[in-house]
Amino acid sequence: MLSLKKIFLVFLKIGSFSFGGVYSMVAFFERELVDKRKWITQDEFVESFAIGQMTPGPPIVNTGICIGYKLRKLGGALAATVGQAFTGTVLAILLAAFYLYMKDNLLLQAVMKGVAAAVVGLLASIVYKMFVRLVTDYRSAALAVAAFLALDIFKLNPIGILLAAGALGLVLYRRA
Amino acid sequence: MVLLKLAALLFLANALTIGGGYAMIPMLQQEFVDHYHWLSNKEFLDAIAIGQVTPGPLTVMNAFMGFKVGGLVGALVAMFASYLPCVIIVTLVTKYYLRYKELWAVRAGFAGIKPAVVGLLIAVLIFLSQGSLINQTTKGIAVISFALLTFTKIDPSLIIIGSGILGALLF
Incomplete structure (x- = not known):
């Protein structure tokens, strides 16, 4: 069974290096999880993507949560969520602080x-x-x-x- | 109290984000800008830009807005509230996928909501453009950005960074 730490780290990588919207993120997911690590099969990936599309919430976020859940149930879903959101959130907070500080610049x-x-x-x-x-x-x-x-x-x-x-x-x- | 409202709004908006990540924009614009005046229209556009240039999903723009509303705690509350409905819904759906897939009500409800999102986004777009397309230069940037994103595969982050540089040079 995959450790939560490994799930977190892969989603951290996905969340840190996928720029440019949904489609580049989907490609990144597929490369990392299906091709490189073989954690899930192509079919499981397609199903996860479909679930992401047909559930309320941002589809790409939901696809990640679904894959995490398939890997390690609720713990995996949470590890995937935190990993995926981590870098963007930290950067957004830093940019927000900078933005408010420099507002009059x-x-x-x-x-x-x-x-x-x-x-x-x-x-x-x-x-x-x-x-x-x-x-x-x-x-x-x-x-x-x-x-x-x-x-x-x-x-x-x-x-x-x-x-x-x-x-x-x-x-x-x-x-x- | 403000943080509680922030959390409730983001929870609701994310639970109703149907038809793509941008579906939350009209709801958030209405509540954060029009109703509670936590952000100006310009700051809201800047939040979208931040969500777009940072890696990962657009959802991180909520951390930016949360920070504006309540500092570091506000940002963390915003992210928690944004992801919570997704985690609850997706884990349940993944568990009961085969039954969920057959629910006609989900399909029909979504089929109704998705085109409505398009209508809402058009209205919001008109509204946001009034405050930000103020002269020929800004209009030109918007048209070029639209054309590049619609007809080429260029990364949107690059367009936003490029237009920032253009802004620095032109204004």
Whole structure:
């Protein structure tokens, strides 16, 4: 049986060296866990990825938790979670401290102006890709438009909107 | 009290993150920026940038926001609250995967939520762009960043770092 320390260390590596969003992380997971260490089979990896996609929570986080659980039950899930989050969290805390300390620095403000503009472009690209993938028929288009109007015009709470969309999904996508 | 609210919000938002990591953005923007004013819109965009340039999942942006709200303890509470629902849900689902897979209600509910996330993100995007695309240069950076990410396989971290350098040179 794998030790929790080993699970933690591999996920620490995955969490420390996977930049650039979901797909590079998935590739990294696969290389480290399936190809290199053979801790899980290709099929188990595909199933873990599927579970990550069909459970609430960030899919990549959930994929890691699922693999950890398959390796060593709850302890493995926790070791994978902490390992995966560790480096990013430490860096985010350091950057937050630096950011708040340097808040009035003109150079940092200039840098962040450029960064904020790029993040808008990044979000737009993600929304565009999600739109193409998810808005595929009149039902999904109606749900997207309704959610947009509910937030943009009627200023309803997004949490409430999502719960309502889930309830509508039960009605619209019920199997006969 | 603030930390309790922070934890409850992040727990709920992560439990409702359906359709990709970005699904939490509209919920967090509403609660952290609009409702509680813990962050300005600009700081929220900066938090997303931090989540993107740091390795690992976007979720670490919650540590950044938690730090802003309650210092080091706030950051740790934020991370704990963000991961807790995921650990609970995923361990249960992995255990009962075969039964879960057959639940039509999960599939139908998700099918309803995913397109709604797209609609919410469009609204948030419009809102966030109003405060940050303030002149031709910022608009240009946004368009280039959109085009690079949509049509090439370039790493988003590089685009954010590059635009930071551009910002330093241009503003």
